[in-house]
Amino acid sequence: MTPPPKQKKAWFGKSLIYVGLIALTIACIIPFLMMIINATRSNEEVLSGxxxxxGNSLAENYAALSSYVNIWSGFKNSxxxxVLVTVLxxxxxxxxxxxxxFYQFKGKNVLFVFMLxxxxxxxxxxLIGFYELSKNLGLLDSFIPLIVPAIASPFTVFxxxxYLQTVMHPSLIEAARMDGASxxxxxxxxxxxxxMPAIATMSIFTFIGSWNNYIMPLVLLFSPEKYTLPVLMGFLKGSQVAENLGSLYLGIAISVVPIMIAFLFLSKYIVSSISAGAVKE
Structure with missing residues (x-):
């Protein structure tokens, strides 16, 4: 028995969508796959195409990279x-x-517009004013000016x-107050x-933005042992390591792995936490 024309059309449309999604997935995965593969190849092999x-040059690439920068120190600092910026x-x-x-106070609208x-x-x-402020407070060459100001995130608040106004009814708060909750x-x-779903969503962007932050650590940090990973990777451009493309790919791969892990973890958390916002009227 042949399926009706409408079912054939729907099946063809779904198949086309799946094919497109698979093609996009492959296109997204290939750059990361090439980065990991090139990290194991020698400079000549990378240039060959x-x-x-x-390849078999992972140990040599790591030795060349470690001889110039302490990649794991930068990894730890970043x-x-x-993590502190994301959590706080x-x-x-x-x-x-x-x-x-949910609170009414004087100047609320003015503060909200100012935040926008x-x-x-x-x-x-x-940047210049922030540098002078950090200098006057004696906070240069420390992690404090990189963490504390980043806690105030207007876009995350907005x-x-x-999100909260769409999932939480004020009556729920009133009921909790009547029950004696502080x-x-x-x-x-x-x-x-x-x-939590909204926080997890914004945490992805906060973590990635903080991890990839280059200008602020470059300006505020002076001690090599306190440099973040992006700063150390920036130093590789003019070094002897730049002549070894395999080492560069290895450094990039190490710097990208935490972002991929954070995205995968928080993406699962978003999906599993959608039901946390269910409110029955």
Missing amino acids: FSLIP LIIA SGYFSAMTAFGFA VMMMIPGQLG FVRQ EMRIFHTIALPMM
Whole structure:
């Protein structure tokens, strides 16, 4: 028995969509695959052209890379900064968003508009002033100016506030207050779990932005043992390591792996936490 024409048309449309998605997936995976493969090849093999066969020069490439920079020290520094910025920014941005969404106070609208304006101003414009401020406070060559200012994220606050207003009804807060719950308990036990999908979404961008931050660590850090991974990778451009493309690919691969892990982990967390925002009227 042959299927009806409508079912044939639907099946053809779905097949076309799946083929397109598979093609896009392959196109996205190939650059990462080539990066990993080239990290195992020698300079001559990389220059010889495209290949999907791994080489045997991984140890030599790692030795050449380690002879010039302490890649794992930069990895550790970047990880410390990125994790602290992501966690602190997510928590305090959620608290700020909760206040903007459900509390009434004087100057609320003015502060919210000011926050929206700050979203449109590039951070590089205040780099000189921020450097002078850090210098006067004695915070140069430390991680503090790289972590504390990044906690205040206007875009994260805006995104979480908009999300919270769609998933959380004010009556839920009123019911918790009538049961005797304090404001902090309401935030931690009711609002925060419901905001987790939005926080996880923004945490991906926060972590990637902090991990890839190059200008601020370059300006504020002076000690080589405190350099972040992007700064160390920038130093490789004019070094002898730049003559060994395999070593460069290896350094890039090491710097990209945490971003891929964070994205995969938080993506799963988003999917598993969608039900946390369900509210029954």
